[in-house]
Amino acid sequence: MQAQQKKNLITFVSDVIRWNLRGGFGFQLFRIVLFGIMGLGIYAYSFQARYGLSVTGMNDVVSWGFYISNFTFLVGVAAAAVMLILPAYIFHDPGFHRVVIIGEGVAVGAIIMCLSFILVDLGGPLQAWHLIPGIGLFNFPSSILAWDVLVLNGYLLLNALVPAYILYSHYMGRKADERKYRPFVFLSIFWAFSIHMVTAFLYQGLPARPFWNNPLMGPRFLASAFAAGPALITLILAVIHSSTTYKIERNVFNKLRLIIVISAIINLLMLFSEIFKEFYFPTHHSSSAIYLFFGMDGHNSLVPWIWTSVCVNLMATLVLAFNPGKNNPKVLLPACFFLFVAIWMEKGIGLIVPGLIPSPLGEVVDYLPTWVELCVTLGIFALGVTVVTWLVRAALIIEQDYGDIPDAK
Amino acid sequence: MSSDKKDQNEKICSQLLASKSNRRDFIKTMSIAAAAGSAALTAGCIPSANAASSEEMKLRWQEFFKENYRMMTQEEKDETVARLERLAKLRNNLDLQMSSLPPIEGVLYGYAFNITRCEGFMECVSACVKENNLDRKTDTQYIRIFEMEPGKLDPSTGDGQYYHEVPVENKFYMGTQCFHCENAPCTKACPTKATWMEPDGIVVVDYDWCIGCRYCQAACPYYGRRFNWGQAEIPKEEITLKQHYLGNRLRPKGKMEKCTFCIQRTRKGRLPACVEACPTGARVFGNLLDPDSEIRFVLKNKKVFRMKEEIGTDPKFWYFID
Numbered sequence: 001m002q003a004q005q006k007k008n009l010i011t012f013v014s015d016v017i018r019w020n021l022r023g024g025f026g027f028q029l030f031r032i033v034l035f036g037i038m039g040l041g042i043y044a045y046s047f048q049a050r051y052g053l054s055v056t057g058m059n060d061v062v063s064w065g066f067y068i069s070n071f072t073f074l075v076g077v078a079a080a081a082v083m084l085i086l087p088a089y090i091f092h093d094p095g096f097h098r099v100v101i102i103g104e105g106v107a108v109g110a111i112i113m114c115l116s117f118i119l120v121d122l123g124g125p126l127q128a129w130h131l132i133p134g135i136g137l138f139n140f141p142s143s144i145l146a147w148d149v150l151v152l153n154g155y156l157l158l159n160a161l162v163p164a165y166i167l168y169s170h171y172m173g174r175k176a177d178e179r180k181y182r183p184f185v186f187l188s189i190f191w192a193f194s195i196h197m198v199t200a201f202l203y204q205g206l207p208a209r210p211f212w213n214n215p216l217m218g219p220r221f222l223a224s225a226f227a228a229g230p231a232l233i234t235l236i237l238a239v240i241h242s243s244t245t246y247k248i249e250r251n252v253f254n255k256l257r258l259i260i261v262i263s264a265i266i267n268l269l270m271l272f273s274e275i276f277k278e279f280y281f282p283t284h285h286s287s288s289a290i291y292l293f294f295g296m297d298g299h300n301s302l303v304p305w306i307w308t309s310v311c312v313n314l315m316a317t318l319v320l321a322f323n324p325g326k327n328n329p330k331v332l333l334p335a336c337f338f339l340f341v342a343i344w345m346e347k348g349i350g351l352i353v354p355g356l357i358p359s360p361l362g363e364v365v366d367y368l369p370t371w372v373e374l375c376v377t378l379g380i381f382a383l384g385v386t387v388v389t390w391l392v393r394a395a396l397i398i399e400q401d402y403g404d405i406p407d408a409k
Numbered sequence: 410m411s412s413d414k415k416d417q418n419e420k421i422c423s424q425l426l427a428s429k430s431n432r433r434d435f436i437k438t439m440s441i442a443a444a445a446g447s448a449a450l451t452a453g454c455i456p457s458a459n460a461a462s463s464e465e466m467k468l469r470w471q472e473f474f475k476e477n478y479r480m481m482t483q484e485e486k487d488e489t490v491a492r493l494e495r496l497a498k499l500r501n502n503l504d505l506q507m508s509s510l511p512p513i514e515g516v517l518y519g520y521a522f523n524i525t526r527c528e529g530f531m532e533c534v535s536a537c538v539k540e541n542n543l544d545r546k547t548d549t550q551y552i553r554i555f556e557m558e559p560g561k562l563d564p565s566t567g568d569g570q571y572y573h574e575v576p577v578e579n580k581f582y583m584g585t586q587c588f589h590c591e592n593a594p595c596t597k598a599c600p601t602k603a604t605w606m607e608p609d610g611i612v613v614v615d616y617d618w619c620i621g622c623r624y625c626q627a628a629c630p631y632y633g634r635r636f637n638w639g640q641a642e643i644p645k646e647e648i649t650l651k652q653h654y655l656g657n658r659l660r661p662k663g664k665m666e667k668c669t670f671c672i673q674r675t676r677k678g679r680l681p682a683c684v685e686a687c688p689t690g691a692r693v694f695g696n697l698l699d700p701d702s703e704i705r706f707v708l709k710n711k712k713v714f715r716m717k718e719e720i721g722t723d724p725k726f727w728y729f730i731d
């Protein structure tokens with residue numbers, strides 16, 4: 001009782017930090033490696049800060065590259081947390097209720113990575129305050145990028161505050177009052193769709209770029225995200241299940257597999273629909289797709305990339321759908337991994353770069369990221385993984401040691 | 410020094426108290442506070458800092474916290490221009506004259522390009538590079554000239570990299586640049602309103618407000634925009650010193666730039682450098698609102714067309730055939 005009373009917000013934060021500094025040798029090593037990679041990213045970024053974006057592979061034709069590609073893909077991963085939130089909070093699936101907090105942690109990590117990618121892509125990061133409504137000058141509602149800034153930050157807040165409130169209540173030995181957070185849960189569900197659609201509209205709204213200016217963009221974004229995101233979450237859950245005492249029910253994995261399979265099939269259908277439109281009767285609007293799938297004027301750096309992605313995607317989807325190993329995780333987990341990578345290849349570089357090639361005046365150039373871009377990107381990934389592990393670790397300790405009081409239903 | 414600082418601190422406090430908490434005041438207060446702080450910092454903490462560099466620091470801070478050009482009063486515009494002139498002097502010993510001349514009433518600029526006359530000499534390109542202080546290192550060019558096959562009117566079918574004697578028999582030449590669209594997708598896209606159309610129809614960029622996100626570049630259907638990927642390099646003796654805030658002043662790295670119809674010249678009633686340089690008279694520039702202007706004559710009497718009319722961007726740049 002005494003100990004209970006001494007707990008407050010400050011001990012909450014310090015406990016979270018303390019738990020995270022504990023851990024076995026392997027865990028500490030993992031941490032240090034992540035910090036090392038982040039350091040590498042900062043070192044690489046220092047070149048960019050000094051010499052500008054000229055140290056990247058981008059140019060006036062391919063004006064967005066690896067950063068924006070990763071940003072686009074990760075928005076999808078962030079939104080995929082909704083696939084856990086929906087069953088957990090709306091359908092009160094008890095299995096999902098146990099893992100939803102992990103999904104939210106992944107969402108927070110992904111959004112932080114998204115915002116970092118935007119920041120490193122800016123030519124004038126010191127002027128980023130021009131974007132803050134009130135102090136800067138916000139081109140709202142006209143600019144879709146302004147919308148995107150709003151929805152991403154909003155989603156970050158929602159996904160950080162709701163779990164923080166629930167965890168804090170559990171930490172204090174109280175029940176989390178569902179009436180208080182339920183409206184925000186609903187909001188975050190709609191919000192998850194909105195970050196997707198808005199990010200898709202970013203590209204879809206540009207008549208200058210026929211490859212993007214396509215009404216299927218938004219829905220395809222959703223479908224691919226709802227395949228890639230849950231695939232990643234499955235992998236993370238499997239790691240947690242096998243390396244901690246926090247056990248996850250079998251049926252959660254089964255249901256996730258179902259979600260992944262359905263989304264992946266819808267995604268493939270839409271992909272074929274797009275390919276059909278571009279190649280059955282190619283117009284001058286198809287040149288980006290021709291560049292992407294077959295190369296153009298001797299430039300074909302993306303051709304192996306996209307075909308690898310399509311093939312791996314197809315294989316992984318088939319494996320997940322037909323489940324040849326009879327739920328054997330040794331078959332399903334690699335399939336999830338490959339599906340995730342395939343969608344990353346396609347929804348990242350495979351979507352952004354060809355949209356800019358050929359230029360509106362017909363120039364074709366190839367784009368290759370430089371070591372600076374690669375290292376900065378790695379650094380941001382390490383940052384994201386760090387954020388996710390910190391959050392998830394704290395959440396699991398609280399849920400296990402303090403959370404035996406079930407929430408009011 | 411200390412009494413100076415006290416004075417400034419008092420000024421800051423009174424400013425804070427009196428502020429009506431609107432944006433302009435906030436930014437002003439911030440910039441004063443920052444300037445005071447930085448002046449104190451350089452004077453106090455960095456012993457080797459001489460007077461000139463502390464002045465430079467102060468100016469840079471004030472520049473950093475200034476507003477979007479469109480939100481400035483004429484007085485503030487004059488102040489920033491004076492600061493930029495002084496900074497150029499301090500940093501590079503350049504005596505430039507920068508203007509913040511507003512648009513002329515009753516003027517809407519338009520451009521026409523005679524594809525029958527153009528012979529592909531690219532005099533316009535070099536004149537533009539020189540006039541607008543374009544980066545020589547990466548060979549930035551606002552104007553592109555395409556060598557076209559007869560029967561084609563879309564520059565993407567032409568050759569934009571030709572390097573041989575011109576004119577070539579049975580080819581014609583087509584120039585592109587920013588078309589200053591009336592319904593410009595680029596200005597719509599910009600998240601910070603760092604690019605906009607002025608009342609005289611010129612689409613400009615506030616280089617100091619731009620955050621370098623390049624969304625406008627993706628939105629432009631005509632490849633009209635150029636980005637400062639690195640710091641531009643121009644031999645000092647070649648820098649055009651007569652500048653405009655929205656025009657040919659030296660751009661920092663990481664900012665978007667584009668053709669401004671030579672705003673520094675045209676607002677003073679002169680012609681853009683490309684028009685003046687063209688040896689064949691293929692380029693026509695003028696006031697669309699003046700019924701007696703040459704551009705109106707062309708629009709009325711020649712067969713004109715615009716590029717990618719179907720997108721609805723409404724460019725103020727027409728091609729015509731004699």
Ligand code: SF4
Pocket residue numbers: 586587588589590593594595596612628629630631632633634667722
């Ligand atoms: S040509 Fe491009 S940059 Fe120029 S106004 Fe039109 S859209 Fe904007």
Ligand code: SF4
Pocket residue numbers: 598599600601602603604614618619620621622623624625626664665
């Ligand atoms: S690059 Fe600059 S002008 Fe272009 S959209 Fe971004 S902030 Fe606006």
